[in-house]
Amino acid sequence: MTAPLRIALAGLGTVGAGVIRLLEENGALIAARAGRPIEVVAVSARNRTKDRGADLSGMAWEDDMTQLANHGEVDVVVELVGGSDGPALALARKALSGGKHLVTANKAMIAHHGMELATLAEEKGLSLKFEAAVAGGIPVIKGLGEGAAANRIDRVYGILNGTCNYILSQMESTGADFADVLKAAQDLGYAEADPAFDIEGVDAGHKLAILAALAFGTAVDFAALDISGITRVRAADIAQADALGHVIRLVGQAELQADGHLFQRVAPVLVAKSHPLASVDGPTNAVVAEGNFVGRLLFVGRGAGDGPTASAVVADLIDIARGNATPPFSLPAAMLSATPAADPGHRTSRAYMRFVVADRPGVLAEITAAMRDAGVSIESLIQQGRPEEGGEVLVAIVSHEGPESAVAAALALLEGSPSISEPPLVMRLIG
Numbered sequence: 096m097t098a099p100l101r102i103a104l105a106g107l108g109t110v111g112a113g114v115i116r117l118l119e120e121n122g123a124l125i126a127a128r129a130g131r132p133i134e135v136v137a138v139s140a141r142n143r144t145k146d147r148g149a150d151l152s153g154m155a156w157e158d159d160m161t162q163l164a165n166h167g168e169v170d171v172v173v174e175l176v177g178g179s180d181g182p183a184l185a186l187a188r189k190a191l192s193g194g195k196h197l198v199t200a201n202k203a204m205i206a207h208h209g210m211e212l213a214t215l216a217e218e219k220g221l222s223l224k225f226e227a228a229v230a231g232g233i234p235v236i237k238g239l240g241e242g243a244a245a246n247r248i249d250r251v252y253g254i255l256n257g258t259c260n261y262i263l264s265q266m267e268s269t270g271a272d273f274a275d276v277l278k279a280a281q282d283l284g285y286a287e288a289d290p291a292f293d294i295e296g297v298d299a300g301h302k303l304a305i306l307a308a309l310a311f312g313t314a315v316d317f318a319a320l321d322i323s324g325i326t327r328v329r330a331a332d333i334a335q336a337d338a339l340g341h342v343i344r345l346v347g348q349a350e351l352q353a354d355g356h357l358f359q360r361v362a363p364v365l366v367a368k369s370h371p372l373a374s375v376d377g378p379t380n381a382v383v384a385e386g387n388f389v390g391r392l393l394f395v396g397r398g399a400g401d402g403p404t405a406s407a408v409v410a411d412l413i414d415i416a417r418g419n420a421t422p423p424f425s426l427p428a429a430m431l432s433a434t435p436a437a438d439p440g441h442r443t444s445r446a447y448m449r450f451v452v453a454d455r456p457g458v459l460a461e462i463t464a465a466m467r468d469a470g471v472s473i474e475s476l477i478q479q480g481r482p483e484e485g486g487e488v489l490v491a492i493v494s495h496e497g498p499e500s501a502v503a504a505a506l507a508l509l510e511g512s513p514s515i516s517e518p519p520l521v522m523r524l525i526g
């Protein structure tokens with residue numbers, strides 16, 4: 096057996112400690128598969144005395160995580176701290192500039208700085224790997240970048256945030272409202288104390304931007320994403336979706352349109368119960384990709400947690416140990432083309448529009464007149480029988496397939512109407 100692959104690991108939280116436990120427990124198997132042992136020689140975290148549930152003996156400790164890049168004997172730096180900038184980015188730059196391979200689970204950093212880091216890695220002839228950054232334990236980076244590499248991929252979409260999926264599934268099974276389910280999820284550890292990145296769709300957006308670059312060979316363009324989260328979804332929407340034969344899921348969708356424009360959106364959508372994504376419940380993640388020769392691929396599994404995420408990190412380490420070198424985004428960074436963002440107004444979809452209205456005559460007529468004037472064809476209109484708290488009533492409209500610009504125009508006509516008490520919630524239907 097050849098010399099071990101030597102690792103310096105920053106971050107000993109959920110993922111970092113998980114990686115150390117995995118390497119400990121499956122060490123012999125991994126060494127056999129990788130052709131050499133994988134050995135952690137140095138670590139860094141904030142608190143040196145904290146019990147990590149893992150054996151750190153024999154590993155050097157660094158208080159300043161960026162110093163890990165200076166360890167002469169290290170082959171790979173593994174960054175498991177998080178944050179798009181700050182010390183994580185400083186370490187990543189320093190590691191690659193200094194001749195170390197880099198493995199990270201940090202989707203925020205790759206979504207914002209992936210192009211720079213990929214270019215740097217290639218200049219230096221090093222690996223930059225981030226399997227754990229998208230959909231945790233699911234090997235979707237490898238699946239798209241290698242397994243499906245022979246295909247032109249036109250569309251990639253999926254459920255990319257386990258916290259949101261857990262919340263929506265719980266709302267579905269209990270009938271409870273968003274705030275109550277979020278609170279329960281936090282108590283159970285399924286949602287962070289500060290859940291903003293998850294529930295507002297930013298985390299899913301980071302992952303989608305990475306997937307889009309990988310799938311289409313476009314430059315990572317997180318800034319161009321159209322993002323909305325799940326905070327405005329009410330129990331009544333879930334019930335309404337159910338009555339229409341759908342469930343609500345936060346879905347990230349990316350498509351390289353025939354006109355060469357890149358469409359990227361994260362939003363809650365109504366998914367037909369017959370669609371494979373509808374049965375993806377709880378904290379599970381799922382990614383669908385459509386290749387021109389392979390057809391539809393569906394990747395499903397656990398998108399977070401110490402075990403699945405560590406599994407993905409160590410898979411990257413095994414690749415490096417074996418000497419498998421692939422460009423981070425499957426194409427050389429210089430070939431990832433900057434692509435203009437699609438105008439969603441030109442897209443067509445069926446839309447679910449939910450209004451909170453005053454319980455008085457004439458309101459429905461006002462809404463339907465706006466739809467007619469903007470050219471939105473109504474497929475169904477449902478008025479909730481029982482008023483919400485405060486005497487307001489929910490009205491839901493589902494449109495026939497039509498341009499998104501028409502829906503936007505109808506809502507613009509209704510803007511400022513004294514009958515409508517909050518901005519309407521619009522969700523598209525997929526099925």
Ligand SMILES: NC(=O)c1ccc[n+]([C@@H]2O[C@H](COP(=O)([O-])OP(=O)(O)OC[C@H]3O[C@@H](n4cnc5c(N)ncnc54)[C@H](OP(=O)(O)O)[C@@H]3O)[C@@H](O)[C@H]2O)c1
Binds near residue numbers: 106158182
């Ligand atoms: N958790 C998941 O399921 C999951 C899934 C996929 C991807 N990820 C990504 O994996 C990364 C790590 O996530 P996590 O859940 O493991 O986070 P975490 O549990 O909060 O752990 C973060 C670790 O980083 C250390 N740290 C923070 N600031 C530091 C600094 N300035 N210098 C040195 N160490 C520092 C912390 O040290 P102390 O422990 O001493 O405070 C902690 O050990 C993030 O990029 C995250 O997005 C996580």
